[in-house]
Amino acid sequence: MSILDIPDVFIGSTDDEHTFVILNRRIRGADRLLTEAGFTARKVHGRTVYLLPPSSPEDAHEKAGVAMYGLLAHTHDLVDLALTTRWAPQEPTPTPAPDLRFMFTGSSLTATALTEKARSLLVQHGFVLSADGTYEPPRTEESSLLSAVVRSETHAYATGVTVRVDLGIPTPGAIPPPTRPTSPPVPGGPATGPGQHRTR
Structure with missing residues (x-):
């Protein structure tokens, strides 16, 4: 998936x-x-x-x-x-290099941190420092990777750590095909239960 x-x-x-x-x-x-x-x-x-x-x-x-x-x-x-x-x-334009960067490559995820605050944030969310200086998530299932990035990104914005997420999709033509069928329509009323989204 x-x-x-x-x-x-x-x-x-x-x-x-x-x-x-x-x-x-x-x-x-x-x-x-x-x-x-x-x-x-x-x-x-x-x-x-x-x-x-x-x-x-x-x-x-x-x-x-x-x-x-x-x-x-x-x-x-x-x-x-x-x-x-x-x-x-x-924010200045162009934006300087972010303190924290997440990079998706296919189904894998790595993170890099330029500041101590960003490194500390990654550790708090379970990321582990690897030999090449990047950080890896504690689990590799896609849902866990997505949750780790959403939680870390939200935390970063809340604490003033600049962050960038690279999805590894160069052009619209490189968006991968779906891996599951589309579900029936969602009812017209408001949803119940929490979701994962960034606040604007």
Whole structure:
């Protein structure tokens, strides 16, 4: 299973700065919600991917935010790891090298830390220093990798540690095919239960 296929909604970005949304459950009205926010539906390796072309960080942040809040009315199982939507007016442009960096390569994950605070944060979340100076997660199942990154990224933002997550997807055409069938539609009412998502 790919990390893209775990939550109901996955928001990510490619290395060439496309923002994408993948729905792993059918959500009533999601197609209209996403297209009205500026996304275009495209078939990639048998899956529907909603794409936002490269734009300014402010524009991507705004459009993805509109889409995210609309989708949260139907499910809280939403993960946003898109680099393109990380915009804050107080941050310098270009952004300097992050204190903490997560890198997905296929189904593996490594992390690097430039500061003591970032190293301490990784250790707190169970990452282990390897011989080459990178950090590895304690477990290798995709759901555990995704949870570790979401928790660590949230912690980093809360404590002022700059962070970057590289999904290892160079272009929209490299988004992998789905590894599980799409579920039936999600009911129209609000979701119950917690999800994993980044607060805007």
